[in-house]
Each structure stands twice: as C-alpha cells, then as structure tokens.
Amino acid sequence: MKLYYVPGACSLSPHIVLNELGDDFSLVKVDYKTHTTQDGGDFFARNPFGYVPLLELEDGTRLREGPAIVQYLADRKPALGLAPANGSLARYRLQEWLNFLSTEIHKGFIPLLYAVLAGKYATESAKPKLAHRFAWIDEQLAERAYLMGDTYTVADAYLFALTQWGQASWLDSVYKADIHFDDLTHLQRWYARVRERPAVRKALADEGLKVTTRAA
Numbered sequence: 001m002k003l004y005y006v007p008g009a010c011s012l013s014p015h016i017v018l019n020e021l022g023d024d025f026s027l028v029k030v031d032y033k034t035h036t037t038q039d040g041g042d043f044f045a046r047n048p049f050g051y052v053p054l055l056e057l058e059d060g061t062r063l064r065e066g067p068a069i070v071q072y073l074a075d076r077k078p079a080l081g082l083a084p085a086n087g088s089l090a091r092y093r094l095q096e097w098l099n100f101l102s103t104e105i106h107k108g109f110i111p112l113l114y115a116v117l118a119g120k121y122a123t124e125s126a127k128p129k130l131a132h133r134f135a136w137i138d139e140q141l142a143e144r145a146y147l148m149g150d151t152y153t154v155a156d157a158y159l160f161a162l163t164q165w166g167q168a169s170w171l172d173s174v175y176k177a178d179i180h181f182d183d184l185t186h187l188q189r190w191y192a193r194v195r196e197r198p199a200v201r202k203a204l205a206d207e208g209l210k211v212t213t214r215a216a
Contacts, residue, residue: 001025004046004054006032007207010106011053012161014069015207017154019199021077027206067098070154082154090148097147097155104133105162112178113165130179134187141186145193152194160194163187163215181215191215 003018005011005027018025029038035050037043047054047064055063055072063069071094074083084090111126137159140147147155166179181187194200204210 001058002028002056004028004030004037004043004052004056005207006030006052008164008209009052010066010158010161012164012203012207012209013066013154013158014053014055014073015203016157016160016197016200017070017073017082019202020080020082020157020197021073023076066158067095067102070098070157071095074154081151084148084153094148094153094155098158101155101158101162105130105137105159108133109162109165109179127179134179134181134184138181138184138187141190146190152197156190156194157200160191160200163191164209166215184215188215 001018001023003011003014003025005015007029009032015027030036030043030052031038035043037046044050046056046062049064053064053066053069055069057063063072071083074080075086078085083094108126108130112130137147144150146152147159163181166181181191
C-alpha cells in the first residue's frame, strides 16, 4: 500500500492507523503548493481534487477521504479493535464521531488556517465555534479514556491529528489556528495517553513533526 501525505495534515490520521496495523506500506510525500509528489509526479493525476490523504492499494485501487480510509484499514485487522464490527450500533457511533470530526472540527479549522484569505469576520466567527466544539469533546472525555469508551479507535487517531493544529503550524508559519486547550483537562489527559502510543510517535517522527508534551 501507498499513503500519499502532507506532513502534519489530516493524512496523519491514516498514517497512525497504518502503523497500528503493522503491515508494510510506503509513504509518498506531496508538496501542497505545487501538488507534485516527491518523485516529481503530478498528484492531480492520482487525485483530481489535489488533497491528501490518498491510499493506493496493492491492485492500484485508490481510496480518498480520511474517514473512509481509516475504516477500511481497521477492517483489514478487526482483531485489533480499531473499529467496531460492521452493522453494530457501536460502528454507527464510530461513524457519528468520524462525521462530527470531519464536519465540525476539521472543516472548522479551515477559516483559521487560511485566515488571510478567509478574512476577519470568518475567523472571528469560526474560532469561538471551534472552541465550543472542543469544550464539548472535553466533556465527553470526562469519564472515558477514549472517544468510544475504554477502547482506542480510528476516531482517536483522527482527533489527535486535528488537535495538533491548535498551535502547531502544519504547513508553514502562515497556517496557524491559534487555538488553546489549556483549560480542557480531560482533553489534555486524552492527548497525553494517545501521544504515547508507539504508532503515533512513529508517525510523528516519520513526518518530521515535533512530539509535544501536551495539546496546544
């Protein structure tokens, strides 16, 4: 398998999950400005939308969209428990989390990461909304170790990648959301717990990202 990624982008989530599986895979770095791969190839030829993540399977099949990719990966090794069984209520709860993270957190960051283009009104309205969403997540983590309860799942990998965006600049100094989580104690404990997973630390190291001691 091949994972096309941009360091620190949402592709960090499937990168972590691939490490959890322990299967062989290769990483293909994408330049987010030129949309070229590390070997000079045109990334638009692989994904017409030009964004990561993109997972290429052994037979050449390509999967886009992080939530779909991480569920596919989890189902390759169901014994690991990275996703509940298909058809179960717990699986729909997982999809509920993945959809929430995708639409309310991931997309919520975009006006802040592109603040110059979005303008003052967009950033001033986006920041409190995103902070409210994270405060709600903090409440959910008050009595559980992970988003789904006692079991770590692909939803935690996705949230970890997004939480990195609070202060860490995942592209360059222009792209920084300036969201702080200092008062979200449950989120902080969750972050520390997930950060210590070998699969997470390896993904951060492989992408050249700093392993921070706490959420931003």
